[in-house]
Amino acid sequence: MSQAEPQPLAGIRVLDFSTLLPGPLCTLMLAEAGAEVIKIERPDGGDTMRSYVPRFGGEAVNFAMLNRGKRSLALDLCMPEGRARALALVRTADVVVEQFRPGVMEKLGLGYAQLRELRPDLIYCSITGYGQDGPLSRVAAHDLNFAAETGLLAQTADGDGHPQLPQALIGDIAGGAYPATINILLALRRRDAGGGGCRLDIAMADGLFTTMYWGLGNGFAAGQWPLPGGDLVTGGTPRYQIYRTRDDRFLAVAPLEDKFWKQFLDAIGAPELFDDSRDPQGVRERVAAIIRTRDAAGWERLFATVNVCVNRVRALDEAVRHPHFAGRDLFAYRVADEDGRSLPALPVPVAGVFRRPAQQPVRFPKLNEADADMDGRLTFDTRSATALSAGGN
Structure with missing residues (x-):
C-alpha cells in the first residue's frame, strides 16, 4: 500500500479496555488496518501482560508483540475522574472492545446501554469465555478450560487416554480475537449502510466448535462422534x-x-x-x-x-528461517521500542494491501504515554506510534 492511499480503517477510533491476548490481538489487527487504538490500562502496572518475561524495551516482549501501534492511557475506572475521562473518549469513539466478566462494565458505568446514550452508533464488542448469558457465563476459565468444555481436548488423548496440552492458544485466538475482529468489521459495514451501532457478544468457547466442523457433522448426521486416535484427522488412519x-x-x-x-x-x-x-x-x-x-x-x-x-x-x-516464509516477507514488519531498537513483529492476517508500509518499524506504548495528549479528544499523531529511527536493528 502506498503512503498516499488511506488504510481501510483510517479515521476509526477504538477504545480498548481488554488485557492479555484475545482483545489486544483483535485491536492489533484493527490498528494494522489503520484504526486509532487507545488502550485503557490500570494505573498500577497496566495490562498484566506487561509483567511477563522475557523483556524487550523495558516491557514484556509479549506485550510489545500484541500492542504495537496503539496509545496507552492509564485510568482508574473505579474512581469518578477515571470514569469521566473514559466517558469523554466514548463520545469520540467508533468501537469499544472489553474483556471483563459479564456485568463488570455495567458496574463501572461503562456498559453498552450506558455508553449508547452518549454514542448511539457505537459498536461495543464484549469478549468473554462463555458469553454474556448461560450457566457458565460467570465461570472463570482460560484457554485450556474452553478446550476441555467443548470436547476439543478429549480428542488429543494419547494411547493411555490422557489428553495432551494444546501447544497453541486456540480458544483465545480462533475463538476470541478472530471472531471479534470479523464481527467488528461487519458491524462497521452495517453502520455505514445506516444500521447504527450494536452490541457484539463474542464467546471464546462458542468459537471452538467451529474448528471441529467435521466432528460435528459426523456426529449430528451419523452419530459418529469423534474418538481420540480413531478418526480421519485424530489418528484413525495411516494416511494422517x-x-x-x-x-x-x-x-x-x-x-x-x-x-x-x-x-x-x-x-x-x-x-x-x-x-x-x-x-x-x-x-x-x-x-x-x-x-x-x-x-x-x-x-x-x-x-x-x-x-x-x-x-x-x-x-x-x-x-521462521524457512525460505518460503522469508520470500513472502512474513516477518518483514517490525516492532520497535522507544529507543529505536526493533525485532520482527507478530504476523497478523491483515493483507499487505491494507497495512502500513513494512519498512516502518512500529512502536508499542509505554504505560500512560498518551496522558499528555488528553484534551477530550486525545489527538493522535501517527508519528508517535511509528519508530522514526531508520537504524533500528
Missing part, C-alpha cells in the same frame, strides 16, 4: 500420522486422497499397502517401520521430488 525417522526426527504425513496415498506408497516402496481400509492399524505399523529406516534429511530429499503432502516437523526457530 506423525512418523518417527531413524534419527529420531519426525515426518508429518498427510496423503489423505487416493492419488496422494498411492504416490506416497510408491515413493517408500510399499504399493501393496494401498488398501488400508481392512487393517488401518497394521498398515500404520508397516509405514512406521519403513519411515524408521531413514534419517529425516533423506526422506526430506525424497519427498522434495514427490508432491504428496509430506514434510518434516520443524522447530519454531527453523520454521
